[in-house]
Amino acid sequence: MAPTIPFDNSYARLPEHFHARQPATPVAAPRLIRLNTALAEQLGIDPAALSVDVLAGNTVPEGAEPLAQAYAGHQFGHFTPRLGDGRAILLGEVVGRDGQRRDIQLKGSGPTPFSRRADGRAALGPVLREYIVSEAMAAFGVPTTRALAAVATGEEVFRETPLPGAVLTRVAASHIRVGTFQYFAARGDGAAVQVLLDHAIARHDPAAAQAEQPALAFFQGVVARQAALIARWLGLGFIHGVMNTDNMTISGETIDYGPCAFMEAYDPGAVFSSIDHAGRYAYANQPRIAQWNLARLAETLLPLFAADEDAQIQVAQEALSGFAPIFQAAWLGTFRAKLGLAGVEEDDATLIQGLLSRMAANQADFTLTFRALATEPASARALFADPAAFDGWAEAWHARRALGALPDAAMRAANPAFIPRNHLVEEAIAAATSRDDFGPFETLVHVLSRPFEDQPDHARHALPAQPEERVLATFCGT
Template sequence: MTVHFPFQNSYSALPDSFFARVAPTPVAAPRLIKLNRPLAVQLGLDPDVLETPEGAEILAGKTVPAGADPIAMAYAGHQFGQFVPQLGDGRAVLLGEVIDKDGIRRDIQLKGSGPTPFSRRGDGRAALGPVLREYIVSEAMFALGIPTTRSLAAVVTGEHVIRETALPGAVLTRVASSHIRVGTFQFFAVRRDTDAIRRLADHVIARHYPEVLGAERPYHALLGGVVARQADLVARWLLVGFIHGVMNTDNSSISGETIDYGPCAFMDAYNPSQVFSSIDEMGRYAYANQPRIALWNLTRLAECLLPLFSDDQEKAVAEAQDILGAFSDTFSDAYQAGLRKKIGLFTERDADDALIQDLLDAMAKNQADFTLTFRKLGDAAGDPAADDARAQFMDPAAFDEWARRWHERTALEPQTAAERQAAMHAVNPMFIPRNHRVEAVIQAAVNDDDYTPFEEFVKVLAKPFEGQPGYAAYADPPLPEQRVLQTFCGT
């Protein structure tokens, strides 16, 4: 059987300055450890063929499939606020693009496939742990309904990579609506290549924002579209307690997807200042800072687009500022609407924002688990005698005082208790990729070549809003000795 990818490549048809042509570096002994069969079918691929040794060789980069046009994309970026004029895909190769069953163009990229001209002395490889982490978290985000890159496959290479120690090497096959970033625009802006910026903007509009093609000012509309998607995306992150950990402009997707799961994590106890990333020493990308940083990144994108707005610099800046000004309201509207749904409100009243903030303040003060507090609140909506939400608080009286006001507020709406509970359980997950579980799965794979915990975890996370009684332990927060205090990038 032959592995067939119906490639229809567009990015590699852009000028050579947009990328470097480079093939993946062959590996010794690729072995498929996980194929996302439903995603393969969605992409028009045959999962049975991908699971053959020939398929594993392609997914590891040992063999380049027919029709591929492998490239490493060029981009720049602000990393923790410091600008680097050339970054690019240093350990990833874009094999090509396919049109999925919904008619959407998708990139298929190998991550950890060897050095490229952008590797900056790196080996271009990936260790097994970060590959499993990205597979787990990206697929969990998809199940949670959050725009994200996807994971098609994970393959071990039969080789080791050297980090602090020798670790098993692996390759992740990543799928995205594209890998174009804010940093892609910055790459050309720093070189004052306005023609390339225009070419890139036109490509992005055609691929991601076709609704603005006929707009009177399409580049203004493009910026507005990216602002709206990023504002909504970050609101969704906050609503599930997600911390990206490395919101550099080169990790900020133009399409509005979550991309680059490095030192990412989900909160256990609610803490607006929570940081997990080992490289975020100043807390720049802390949980509550993420909306502010998203706007900062979007401002960098606006700076790149100014030459397309007007030859009058002052006018262009004013127009960009006006578009960026929509971020705050768009984010706030999405975030507050999401919070109302999380506490079971179907209508909006003036005092709702204060009611929600009082709950968050009490959760922070009492180290209440973010995920379980909201999930168990849904139980209390269906049965006022249920006290599992109360049990999340060190001082249960703090919850009791708030719950009294909440019950008074919900009594003003006509929905039944069962309707409210169902609505709350539909937006408040029971299962998230808790850090201690992710680490346990990685350790079993790296130390014992045991992927049974990984398979089971991925299965549970695919249905985050369902009760799954047989897997109830996966909902438990970590014991004190299980807490993961830092997460790592993996490069």
């Protein structure tokens, strides 16, 4: 008998041209790497129902309606009208113990009609990277997709060389993307855009249904969520690496951890993605790119904003202009918390930028600098190539804190001691792929589940890479 999971599949009930019915392709010898039992329980799923055959795609659980979703997208600024889930299958949706609806998706589960001659599989390395980083982001409190399980397939995938294959079970508030709206708008299918909008509002913005202009209220909600999300990324030194419109959700969750990375030495121009040759998605460019992506979403909704074309554009521009102040307020809030600043002072932005400028000039480690300020402020100066550069700023910081300071515990809770440092992620991947040793992976996942706590037994996981350990480029998992 197939295992039972309490599915209730709203996306599967949308018109057939929204997706392609598609079961996962079975694999030869599935082996469980890791099951996130705590997440399963939050979802109201009995972990016993999540057998390795279900997680590998070899068995379809009772109530599942496997499908691949259709979407389009701007990739590095160039529009592709038909992308879709080329290596992922949405098993279905569950309503968790908290009452929230979430997708359960198998990633790396074989070819679909959207695969475009690709094999639809995933290599073990990218699956482990997404598991590590997405679960770390959840521990940081950043909206994100989650990793429910990782399974080795017992098969090889072929990229430049043969690699062990794997499947990730991903959980998301939904997989509706900016590119999902673009898919139907590019086809001139206004009726489908309206159906998708109604579905998205019901799922993510039910209050927007009661607004005078539901499409506008929905769009404003997406703008606000994305502005807040990008501010949180910047507060962690996170670089997504591939902010295409098909990688931006309307739920405001971080999705698709491909060539992502966390900075060590602060550099606003930092780029790690091997395919981002022009630095389009560099650390400091992320707010601008988010707003550009949102403009593409607005274009799909123009006919729903107003009847007159000029009015449509005016409404869209006004709504889009709301991104900057929302982002700036979220960014200030993020960095005020990191610096332990209570209240609001006119010169706070100058104080924050003053520190960041000195960090950039002195190659100060982003995470260690802020953690030191939260624990032993005097120790932060040793992280600067020229410690005197820190001293002048510190004087202004102490004066500002005298006007209003957060409790020490609150400041520590805003500054993780541990992040998924690139060399540690690569170390875990290399051990698993070359030696079938998942010990480093398990240790890293464990450490990052409590990123704000001091963990003396894992002190090396808090340290930046030695010169010979540095990871200068990260890669997509396709």
